[in-house]
Amino acid sequence: MIKCIAIDDEPLALKQITSYINKTPYLDLTASFESPIEALTYLQENTVDLVFVDINMPDLNGLDFVKSLKYPPKIIFTTAYSEYALEGFKVDALDYLLKPIDYATFLKAANKAREWFDLKRNTTEEIKSNNDYLFIKSEYKIVRIKLEDVTYIEGMREYVRIHLINEKPIMTLLSMKAMEAQLASKSFMRVHRSYIVNLNKITTIERNRIVFDKVYIPISEQYKEGFNQFIENNFLS
Incomplete structure (x- = not known):
């Protein structure tokens, strides 16, 4: 009821x-x-x-x-x-x-x-994954997502939206906290309370924003230090 x-x-x-x-x-x-x-x-x-x-x-x-x-x-x-x-x-x-x-x-x-x-x-706060795949519940189905196809994850209150290369985004009733905990060791990083990005898919950073095609993802003060450390560790001089 x-x-x-x-x-x-x-x-x-x-x-x-x-x-x-x-x-x-x-x-x-x-x-x-x-x-x-x-x-x-x-x-x-x-x-x-x-x-x-x-x-x-x-x-x-x-x-x-x-x-x-x-x-x-x-x-x-x-x-x-x-x-x-x-x-x-x-x-x-x-x-x-x-x-x-x-x-x-x-x-x-x-x-x-x-x-x-x-x-x-x-739907429970449960995500099944390995180094290559992510299994989530979406629209009463269990969906397998290749991690290499994920560009970024967007938090939307009770839901998250998983953005993929050349595919429609997938919605699931999960928290950003659960997604972050599962993906932290898999080349993903949280850069804003509403965004987790695939570090392997970053090609452009402009004015403290990550650019995915026409989408600009802000890097908040809370996560800036960790992200800047990633850039420094991978910067060619």
Whole structure:
């Protein structure tokens, strides 16, 4: 079951969204609120997986509500104003429902949430590898990746995106910490909180950035010393 709450300052809209939640078998409504302030108080003492929240509310709008959460659950926004859609996705919302909302539309968003949680529950922080290959879970499959084909790895919150030569990137539900630990001894180096690079694929460094084709990867202060040592050890003079 996916534990969720609903927040909407309009009583009729809140009644509708809670009725949709209650008729969806895999959703468990633990509370509902007309006030986002009350919802904040509730979340200080209770943990939920998913929040359905209206954007346009007095006192504290839905976007600011989500931004105020230190460890936000997954979010599905509801609103009567389509211009808020882009802002909603900027805070990593799972979906955006435009009022009036019918049950079919609601169910599509709920299914997206279920797929996300199923993937998270079925994926562990486990990577199988040797000196030549990396085995990871991606889209319910185990994928073998040749390390020599990896150019860089990009962290994207719960996911990482593995960029490959002449192939589409591969997404997997893993942390950068797990990737770094597995690849540190295999010619890979973390150069930024969001990037791990294949040192063997570096051809150009420009203004403290590694250049892969048209992609510029910054080298942060935290990792600069280690990277500069690598360059010094391999520099021909």
